[in-house]
Every structure is written in C-alpha cells, then in structure tokens.
Amino acid sequence: MxxxxxxxxxxxxxxxxxxxxxxxxxGKFKSDIFIIKDGKQVNAKSILNILxxxxxxxxxxxxxxxxxxxxxxxxxxxxxxxxxxx
Amino acid sequence: MGxxxxxxxxxxxxxxxxxxxxxxIKESEYKVKKTKIEDTGAELRRFLDSIEKAKEQxxxxxxxxxxxxxxKNAMIFDAHLLILDDPEFVNMVKGKIEEGVxxxxxxxxxxxFFENIILSLEDEYMRERANDIKDVALRLxxxxxxxxxxxxxxxxxxxxxxxxxxxxxxxAQINKRHVRGFVTExxxxxxxTAIIARTYGIPAVVGVENILYKIKDGDFLxxxxxxxxxxxxxxxxxxxxxxxxxxxxxxxxxxxxSFLYVEPRTQDGRRIKLFANIAHIEEVDxxxxxxxxxxxxxxxxxxxxxxxxxxxxxxxxxxxxxxLEKMEGRPVIIxxxxxxxxxxxxxxxxxxxxxxxxxYRAIRLCLGNRxxxxxxxRALLRASIYxxxxxxxPMITCIDEVYQAKWIIQxxxxxxxxxSISYSQNIEIGIxxxxxxAAVISDILAKEVDFFSIGTNDxxxxxxxxxxxxxxxxxxxxxxxxxVLRLIKMTVENAHKNGIEVSVCGEIASNPxxxxxxxxxxxxxxxxxxxxxxxxxxxxxxxxxxxxxHRAEDLLSWQ
Numbered sequence: 247m248x249x250x251x252x253x254x255x256x257x258x259x260x261x262x263x264x265x266x267x268x269x270x271x272x273g274k275f276k277s278d279i280f281i282i283k284d285g286k287q288v289n290a291k292s293i294l295n296i297l298x299x300x301x302x303x304x305x306x307x308x309x310x311x312x313x314x315x316x317x318x319x320x321x322x323x324x325x326x327x328x329x330x331x332x
Numbered sequence: 333m334g335x336x337x338x339x340x341x342x343x344x345x346x347x348x349x350x351x352x353x354x355x356x357i358k359e360s361e362y363k364v365k366k367t368k369i370e371d372t373g374a375e376l377r378r379f380l381d382s383i384e385k386a387k388e389q390x391x392x393x394x395x396x397x398x399x400x401x402x403x404k405n406a407m408i409f410d411a412h413l414l415i416l417d418d419p420e421f422v423n424m425v426k427g428k429i430e431e432g433v434x435x436x437x438x439x440x441x442x443x444x445f446f447e448n449i450i451l452s453l454e455d456e457y458m459r460e461r462a463n464d465i466k467d468v469a470l471r472l473x474x475x476x477x478x479x480x481x482x483x484x485x486x487x488x489x490x491x492x493x494x495x496x497x498x499x500x501x502x503x504a505q506i507n508k509r510h511v512r513g514f515v516t517e518x519x520x521x522x523x524x525t526a527i528i529a530r531t532y533g534i535p536a537v538v539g540v541e542n543i544l545y546k547i548k549d550g551d552f553l554x555x556x557x558x559x560x561x562x563x564x565x566x567x568x569x570x571x572x573x574x575x576x577x578x579x580x581x582x583x584x585x586x587x588x589x590s591f592l593y594v595e596p597r598t599q600d601g602r603r604i605k606l607f608a609n610i611a612h613i614e615e616v617d618x619x620x621x622x623x624x625x626x627x628x629x630x631x632x633x634x635x636x637x638x639x640x641x642x643x644x645x646x647x648x649x650x651x652x653x654x655x656l657e658k659m660e661g662r663p664v665i666i667x668x669x670x671x672x673x674x675x676x677x678x679x680x681x682x683x684x685x686x687x688x689x690x691x692y693r694a695i696r697l698c699l700g701n702r703x704x705x706x707x708x709x710r711a712l713l714r715a716s717i718y719x720x721x722x723x724x725x726p727m728i729t730c731i732d733e734v735y736q737a738k739w740i741i742q743x744x745x746x747x748x749x750x751x752s753i754s755y756s757q758n759i760e761i762g763i764x765x766x767x768x769x770a771a772v773i774s775d776i777l778a779k780e781v782d783f784f785s786i787g788t789n790d791x792x793x794x795x796x797x798x799x800x801x802x803x804x805x806x807x808x809x810x811x812x813x814x815x816v817l818r819l820i821k822m823t824v825e826n827a828h829k830n831g832i833e834v835s836v837c838g839e840i841a842s843n844p845x846x847x848x849x850x851x852x853x854x855x856x857x858x859x860x861x862x863x864x865x866x867x868x869x870x871x872x873x874x875x876x877x878x879x880x881x882h883r884a885e886d887l888l889s890w891q
Contacts, residue, residue: 257644266410273417292420293411297461298449332646 248320249310256330259302264332269293271326277313279323290323336565340547342540344560345521346529347863349578350513351571352490354551357482357502358544364440364473369432379425379435382475383416389471390416396485396505411461415468421446436473443469487511492553494543498525508532513555515562517543527611529557530863531618537562588866592623596869602877604851606869607665607859609837613651616658618862623869626663628859629724629785629837630655632708633671641679642704648711656719663720665762665785665859668708668737670694670726680704689793694727699736709744716756724785728763728770734780737761765834766790771819778830784823785859788838792816811840817853817888824854835859847871852884 258264260281272279272290279290283305288295290309301307309327311320369375394409415421421442428438443465450462484505487493491511495502497518503525511534519525519538529536535557540546547553547564554563554574563570596604607628608619619627635643635651656664671677672693673685680701685691698705712723725737738761748755765771766787774784788811793800795816800809810816820836827834835857840846842864850858851872860868 263407266407266414269414270410289420292418293414294418294446294450294465295420297458298446298453300453300458 247310247312248316249308250320250324251306251308252324252327253306254301254303254327254330256332257303258332259305260296260299260307261302264330265293265296267330267332268323268326269296272319272323275311275313275315275319275322277311277316277319279319280310280312282308282310337567337570338546338564340515340540340543340562340564342515342537342543342560342562343520344536344557345519345523345526345538346514346534346536346557348513348533348535348557349574349581350492350535350553350555350557351574351578352492352512352553352555353488354494354547354549354553355482355487355491356544356547356549357493357495357498364434364436366437367434369429369434372430372432375429375435376426378476379429379438379472382435382472383422385475386468386471387413387416389475393505408464411464412468412471415465436476439469439472439476492555494547496544497523498528503528508534513553513557513562514538515540515543515547515553515555517541527614530861531615533618533863588870591866591869591873594869594873596872598851598872598875598877598880600876600878602851604855604872605835605857606865606872607663607835607837607857608862608865609859610655610862613655615862616655619865620658622862622865624662624862624865626665626720627655627659628665628835628857630664630666632667632669633675636669636671636677637675639679642707645707645711645714648708649714652712652715652721653718656715656721659719661720663722665722665724665783666712667724667726667764668695668705668712669698672697689799695725695733695737696727698725699733699740702740705737706740706744709741710748713741713744713748713755713759714753716759717754721756722760722762722783724762724764724783726764726787727766727790728777729767730769731773731776731780734763734777738780764790764837765823766794768795768819771823774823774826775829778826778832781832783832784827784834786820786823786834786836786838786855788816788820788836788840791819791838792840795819811843811846812849812887812890814888814890817849817884820850820855821853821884821888828854833857842868844868844871848875848880849884849887851875851877852880852882854881 254260256264260268269291280287281290283299283301288299290296309320309323390409390412394406398406424442425438428441429435447462447465450458484502485507487507487510489510492513492515493511494515497516498514514525514529514534514536516525516538517540523538525538526536535555537555537557537560552565554566596606605625607626608624609629610616610619610627611631612634635648652666673682673688673691682692712721715721728734745755760782762781762783762785763777764787765774765784770777792809792811796808796813798805798809800806824834833856836850836855837859841850841858842860847868858868
C-alpha cells in the first residue's frame, strides 16, 4: 500500500471535468484506489463517489493505492492532480 | 380517437410553413414498481445487458453530437458513460437485485441514493450531475422495458416533431431535411429549439401548453411559423390553401438564393456591406449559408445566463475562438456583455431597480465589475489570433466610458504580454450608438474609436421615450420619426468626417421599407438576422442610392 497527500490547486477542485478525467485515469490501473478526505474514504474509480465528496480548490486529500501496479498508479495520479488546470 | 380541425396557438419563433405528420417525443414517466424476482441470476444478466445497450446508444449520440455541435457539447456524454462504468453504482444495483427485486427497481433506488447525496451539496454544477444520473437511470429503465427510443436520425420525411422541449443531444441527431416543423411545450425566442429552427429554416411554434396531450403520433399538422399557430387534422380546403402558400414561399426562397453570390450594390454602384447578427455559436452556420460577409453583432449574453457563476476565461475563449475560426478571416464584431437588472442573474447581485433600462447595465455594469469585464476582454484578446476580431462596447453615453473601457483593454493586453500569451496587434475597437447622447456627441466619440454600430431598437426607445412593450404607448414607436433619422444622419456624418464606418444592427435594418432610408442616410453596413440577409440584399439591388438620399432628406423634416 502506498499513499500521498495532495492539495488541490486547480480552480474547480475534483469537480466538473477534472473529476471525469481523474476517474478515467484511475480506471486504467489494476490496483484499488481510494481518496480520503476529512477521514472519509471513497473508491476513486467511482465518478459518483468522487462527485459526492465535493472536493474543492485548496482541499487536502490523501490518495491511497493498493495492488500490483500501486507505485505507478500513485505517481501517475499525483502528477495528474498537480497538473490539472480546469 | 384523434381530434380534427383544431387550432392550437403558441409563440412563433421560426418563420415558414410546414405540413407533415406528427412524431410525438414523450418523456417516460419515471416511476417503477417494486416487483419480486425469483431468478436473480437472470435478472442480473438483464441488468448487465441493459448497461451494454445503454453504452452503445450513448456512444452513438456522442459521435453525432461531436459531429454537429463540437467536442464541448459531446462531453456531457462522457459523464454518462462514466456513470455506467461506476463500480459503486453497479455494485449497489447488483446487491439489490440479489436481494430479489427487479433490475428496474434496483436501478431506480440506487440512482436516487446518489442523486440525493449530490443534490445535498448545493452547487449548481452538482445539480446538473444529478440530472446525469437521472438520465442514465431512465435510459436503463427504458431499455429494460423494451421501450423503443424514437430514432431521430431516421425520421420519416415530412415529420413534424412534437416535444416538451428539444435538447441539444436530440437536435444533434435529427435529420433536418426530413423535418417540416417543431412544436414544443416549453421555450421562447431564444430557446435552443428556436435557435436551431431558425438556423435550419424549420418553421417552429413553441410555448404551447399540454401539446403532448393535444397531438397524437400520425396526426396531420400545419405549422404556421409566421402566425404561431398549429392546425391539427385540418380540413381539405385549409390544406390546399397552405399548400399554395408553401409553393409561393419556396418560389421566393429560390429567387432569393439566386442572390447568394451577388455583391450587395445599389443600382448606381454604392457597395453596402451585409453582416449577420447572432446570439449563439450555432447560428454561425446560418450566417455563412446566407452569404454574410461577417458577423456584425455577436451578442455574448447567452454565455452569462442561466448559471450560478460567470463563465471562466477559458470557456469564453473557446466560444470566441470557434466563431472566429468558423468565419475564416471575415470580420467578427463581438459585443461585450450587455446585460442589466431586467435579466435575473444571481451572481451579479444587481439590486432591484425601478427602471432597469436607465439603470446599472451594459458598459456601466462592466466598468463596475472590473474582474468580470477583464475576464471577458482577456478571453477576446486571446481568441483574436484566430480571425478578424473587432470588439464593441454597448450603451455608451459619454467619452469617459470609452476611455475607461480602452484602458482596461490596455491593462488586459499588458497582462497577457507578461504571461507571454499572444493576441492580434490590430483589433478594432468600436461602440454602439444606441443612446441619444452618444449620437449627439458622435463627433467626439468618432475620434476615439474605429467604428460605430447603431443599435436602433434602443436608440428609438430612448429618443422617443417609448416602451414598445407597453400597449398604451406602443403606437408612438416610429423608426422613421425625424428625431431618430436626424440622430442617425448626424452619427453617419460625424463618422465619415473622421474616416470610420457606420453599421446599423437593430431590427429596422431588415425592414424592407426602412433599408432604403438607412442607405439614403449614408449607412455603410447593415447587420441583420441570418435569415433576412438575402431579402435585404434583394432590396439593395433594386434601389438607387441617389434617389434614396433625396427621399431621406425629405423624411428628416417630415411631420
């Protein structure tokens, strides 16, 4: 299991199109992927869960990845979150 | 049992006459009963099959939307596909089915569960996403019920579409050549259905109450897009009469088409430029189809309406860029936000005003909301490299407003320069002449700007102190009032003295009786609705400029 903290810097947070992009990318990995926000953990491959989380710009989230491609997945998704500009 | 010979009234939003058979698009009722299932394995397979079918349908709609409305509009369907792939949603439905309920019930319950969480977030964007869930659930339930989706792509020739309202995803699929008319329950002149109807020249009547109950599939209809009436199963005589009208209309259309490639020039050789007014990106096609030499007025208000936050710089940039690209180097005059207290826009927090038309609106509002204004200007500047952009400010009343607006453009340019973002070096800046004060000081204003555009609707209203929508005084609304004509003449003379051009973009620019007067007064350009371009051109080709000058002179002192 690997995890990393990320502060959302893009204007819409995990909202709008950024949520769609994130879920699509997360879905490409075999590992189980979770987002933890305010102590609540959700499945990061679920668009409905991510939307329901309502993460905004400035929110801190923890990305947790468990599975065979966990290192690759974590790096890819952290990069993605840090470079979102929507 | 059908109704016969019934007349239904609505709002005419797209001119023309259409005769055809009704195709009624009914929205399914979203109600599912709880039924007990014995063979849960079979039920699970039904559910999984329905997901695959739904994905297939959505991919097709997405492709069609992408083709006709562009990537941005197609993006909503990505969200739909993601929901169908959502493991939490799918597992919740599966879990319920395993407990022995029908797939329909399980889908309905699960969709409602997520819908409620998302609705509780109180955010407009989220409310839209809640709609996406509802749409997806409805699609699945329809598939499970074996309900046929009306195939909008293969509508029979001579169809009249009857709907509550048409959505962009629906209109994108419609084979417009087979459609003779639109009749909808919802909507007004600027609704999506109305814009699409005008763009494709399809007669349309909207705002008809209970239309889905009044008209049945296969009813024979006459849609009169001039008068805003629909006849259901009319008598033979009426059909004959309308068929004659339709033939006459088609003859006129054919005649006008012959002017498409003719230069608009008066008989004595004065070249008049003919531009199009548009309010929506989808209308660009209609402008080009009718031979517009450019866009004389692109109203940007629609971008700002019906939402909880102003559009971002990027969102605006994409729209301006695609209009400029579609016009392929032809001039495009984009008017900055022209909005006031008469429109209810929550995020602008405009206080209720006694008299919004004399209040905080248009350029006044923009100068008071620098961030909002600068965001629009930055988006415009960034888009300027994709074509020939001209920027126009509405409702100018004094020179200071021009200075301030130009100053903010300068600021925006410097910001972009610092950020190494490119913009065109020769963007013309113009103003609307739509207040008497602007017309009277047009000699001063002409020295500061590159063009004038006379907005006659407001100029007439402000000059004659007439609210045209007030029935008691509307008889005083007179575009040919000497006061109005004198202001136009003064504006044209002052512009020409300073070497700049004047266009007229109000409604009267497409009135065949007034066009000659405007040309007589020396106006250089007319900007009209795309569907009117050719008839205005025909009028220009018939007139002699010198004759109209004399006639206009007479009108200046006419009582």
